[in-house]
Amino acid sequence: MSQATSQILPDADETAAGAGGPVIEVSHLNTHYGDRHVLKDLNLGIQPGEIMVIMGGSGSGKSTLLNHLLGLLHPTSGTVRILGRDISKLSQVELTKLRCKMGVAFQGGALFSSMTVGENIMLPLREHTKLDEQTMRIMARMKMEVVNLAGFEDLMPAELSGGMVKRAAFARAIIMDPKILFCDEPSAGLDPVVASAIDQLILNLRDAFGMTIVVVTHELESAFTIADRICVLDQGEIRIVGTPEEVRASEDARVQDLLNRRPEGQEQDPDAYLQRLTGGIH
Ligand SMILES: Nc1ncnc2c1ncn2[C@@H]1O[C@H](COP(=O)(O)OP(=O)(O)O)[C@@H](O)[C@H]1O
Ligand SMILES: [Mg+2]
Incomplete structure (x- = not known):
């Protein structure tokens, strides 16, 4: 933190986070929109200085989770702790102050x-x-x-x-x-060269400032390039949280579906699937 900003933003309220504890801790988080159960018992810890990529198909709950992490939504049950503070227990003033530490x-x-x-x-x-x-x-x-x-x-x-x-x-x-940087689809809509430059920028920010970075994306290549760990959301549930290698090696069919971009519920065409796996060379 630069001297100028640290003078305006004393870190006293962060001591609750404790040394070495997770920067973000989601515990038994449930969210409903009306009757609809959108996030189902999510548990996720994000460590200081790590890049956590939240991945999942459209409608899997990525934006809803991000809104919780930003303190914009209240859980139906469960807790979200940011820098040691349970955000649903903060006053508006405290929340604003906490948000100054989140970009x-x-x-x-x-x-x-x-x-x-x-x-x-x-x-x-x-x-x-x-x-x-x-x-x-x-x-x-x-x-x-x-x-x-x-x-x-x-x-x-x-x-x-x-x-x-x-x-x-x-x-x-x-x-x-900020201590924590959130990025929503950072490389969406960019051509591959520009997108990979943005990936590099995210890695540089982590290395230069030791920021904890949470990235929501559906771009597989970008996810596997930048992530220390990947959290795969599927129909409001976490399928797996792990390193890119662990996610790639996952035997969960839904995770593999996502990695191979097989449309949900569609009859699998073995030829098309093989073609996708081999990049069309067979
Ligand atoms: N404000 C809302 N009211 C009702 N349903 C919502 C609302 N926002 C999102 N949903 C539903 O919640 C689910 C998760 O949505 P969302 O978090 O936006 O997914 P993603 O960002 O992964 O595409 C979807 O089924 C979506 O239709
Ligand atoms: Mg979304």
Whole structure:
């Protein structure tokens, strides 16, 4: 954490997390939307400095879980502890303070189109700190260097390429030196070269800042490139949590379905399946 930010955000309330304990601890988490049981008894611990990728098909519950981790949803039962705090027990003020330690890079970037890139990146500092203008500008510039966007602060978001928008979203997400960074589909909609540069950026952030990073994605290649561990969600349940090697070696048919992208419930065509496995060379 930079000196400037650590002075504004004392870490006293984090001591409950204890040294070496999980940064995020989900315990017997259940969520219902009306009658619908969407997350089913999830248990998941995320360790300091690890990249946890949450993977799963459409409708498996990834966004719902992410919303819980951000304190935007209340569980029907079970708990979500972030940095040692049970987030459903926090007051609005405490939750806001905790959120300052969590950065989010939204899918699509979510930049304000009427502000320059630099202004967008500075926004959290304006909202949550009393830093003077020049300090904010310096901090924004530093983070833009980290994400390889140095010199682009005066452009408008519309002038950026898709990859640059993602980089700007990352710069804004890390402007407060968060302990935890959440990324929602970071490489969605990018061509493979740009997507792999974003993967590299995520790895660099973990290595340079020791951040704990939670990535939601359905991009298999990206998941296997960046993950320390992968959590596979399926119909609201965790099928497996493990290293990429463990997930690949899983004998769970649903996990293998996901890895091989076999559409659910569809009659399996052996020829098509073999073709997929061999990349069409047979
Ligand atoms: N606000 C909501 N109200 C009712 N059902 C919802 C709502 N949001 C999501 N769902 C349902 O919950 C399930 C999980 O959704 P979601 O977490 O968005 O999955 P994913 O992000 O993996 O695609 C889906 O079946 C979805 O239809
Ligand atoms: Mg989703």
